Amino acid sequence: MRTADYEPEDRERLGRAVTEAREKMGYRSRPQFAKRVDVSLRSLAAVEKGEATVGGAVLVAIARGIPGWDDDTPRAILDGEPSPAVTPSAIKSRTEPEVGSAEWIALQAARLPEEAFLALMIRMAELRRQERTEGRLSDLGVRRTDPNPSETAS
Numbered sequence: 001m002r003t004a005d006y007e008p009e010d011r012e013r014l015g016r017a018v019t020e021a022r023e024k025m026g027y028r029s030r031p032q033f034a035k036r037v038d039v040s041l042r043s044l045a046a047v048e049k050g051e052a053t054v055g056g057a058v059l060v061a062i063a064r065g066i067p068g069w070d071d072d073t074p075r076a077i078l079d080g081e082p083s084p085a086v087t088p089s090a091i092k093s094r095t096e097p098e099v100g101s102a103e104w105i106a107l108q109a110a111r112l113p114e115e116a117f118l119a120l121m122i123r124m125a126e127l128r129r130q131e132r133t134e135g136r137l138s139d140l141g142v143r144r145t146d147p148n149p150s151e152t153a154s
Contacts, residue, residue, distance in 0.1 A: 001055075001075050001078075002054065003051065003054040004052040004053070008050060010079075010080070011050035011051065011078070012050035013050075013077060014050070014074055015048045015049055015050040017083035018062060020083070021066045025067070025086065032110075032111070033065070036065055037062050039058050039061050043058045044058075059075075060074070067086055067087070068086055
């Protein structure tokens with residue numbers, strides 16, 4: 001499946017459907033969504049603009065990132081079928097992993113502005129260094145080998 005195999009109006013219909021789904025998912029601009037579905041910003045823009053340069057792998061990657069869509073949804077939309085509705089419950093179940101899981105932490109970090117992300121990475125490295133040198137995880141509240149008497153007195 002390639003968008004070049006379809007008429008301009010079919011490609012435009014798919015582009016509108018992808019744009020609408022992306023925006024309903026809370027991605028007002030393309031860059032974060034492109035990163036989330038692991039396609040280049042240029043490829044996402046080509047789909048949304050209805051260009052004839054997009055291959056099947058890009059369409060499948062985008063479809064897998066949209067709640068309620070499957071690998072065949074882009075072809076179905078190109079063939080004239082209506083696009084599946086992107087509902088709030090589908091968005092939550094597709095985009096929100098369990099709080100505290102490694103995937104959740106990675107998603108939260110990816111949503112940070114670059115400066116905040118870098119500051120977080122620096123702080124985590126400092127905590128790891130401290131843990132290795134002091135043999136404790138005091139800042140994380142896991143174990144204190146050296147309790148402060150004022151904290152333990154009641």
